[in-house]
Amino acid sequence: MRNLIAFLVRNSSWFVFIILEGICVFLLYQNNSYQHSIFFNSFNEISGRAYYVSGSIKTFLNLQTTNEELVMQNGKLEQQVLALENTLRKQAQDSAKVNAFLKDSLGRRMAYDFVVAHVENNSVSQINNYIVANKGSKDGIKPEMGVVSTSGIVGIVRSVSPNFSLILPVLNPKFRQSCKVKNTNSFGTLSWDGKDSRYAILDELPRHQVVKKGDTIITSGFSSIFPEGVLVGTVEGFNKKTDDNFYNLKVKLFTNFYNLSFVRIIKNDLTKERQALEMEVQNDK
Secondary structure (H helix, E strand, C coil): CHHHHHHHHHCHHHHHHHHHHHHHHHHHHHHCHHHHHHHHHHHHHHHHHHHHHHHHHHHHHCHHHHHHHHHHHHHHHHHHHHHHHHHHHHHHHCCCCCCCCCCCCCCCCCCEEEEEEEEEEECCCCCCCCEEECCCHHHCCCCCCEEECCCCEEEEEEEECCCCEEEEECCCCCCCEEEEECCCCCEEEEECCCCCCCEEEEEEEECCCCCCCCCEEEECCCCCCCCCCCEEEEEEEEEECCCCCEEEEEEEECCCHHHCCEEEEEEECCHHHHHHHHHHHHHHC
16 A cells, blocks of 8 residues: 555646646546547547447358358248249140149148258368258258258258268269259250369260250259259360260350368158158059
8 A cells, every 4th residue: 555655646647647648638538629639539430340240240150140141041932942843834825734842722731841951071172972961860860861051952861860960062972963954845964073072074965956055054853852944054165976876065164163061951741651652653564
């Protein structure tokens, strides 16, 4: 206590000076509109920058939650787009085909639904690539479910545990999926040749089909894994084989597997019913 008093006495002139300067500055800005406005604007600038920095930090910390919400919203929008496309196709063709994305006359809910999952592990540079997502059997995920991103097709669920899913991506030679050129009825089989992670191959497309660079490739809907119309990629190039009547298309994938953070796993309530019917037809053959 004695040292504190001695320090205050020794530096009393400085303290008095600082207090008087503070009073002068206060009176100057209080009684002069010009100085007052400068102080007010400067204070607003400083506080605004402080709020901006604080908001930026909060936004960065909430990026994962925000991304997950955006993925879910994109999934809902994609369902609506597919539903509209199927409705237009049905009206144009005057077809009696049931639209799996719309409620039927009995008011039953849509057959397809999405479960958003975070990518925990993703290999791209290997031959047999796999993806691990953080949703499993506890979330209703089962093998043979389709997986998509906000950009396009990703792969198929290979196996599940209670909390995780192992996904067989397009970038795996074991992947096979029926796809077609948009706005046509000609389809082929999508696969990967193990070379470039940006491209896949669409084989067995009929040679009489008119194909040009830039055409969009989508899923055909011929399996219960993916609905019709899921984006796959665009035609980068093609060649005609001389020994058969089919095209071999090089497809540039829409999905960037290097930046894959979230995926949507497709749940189809009608899978078992369709597979049972298809199995019955195969048994008859």
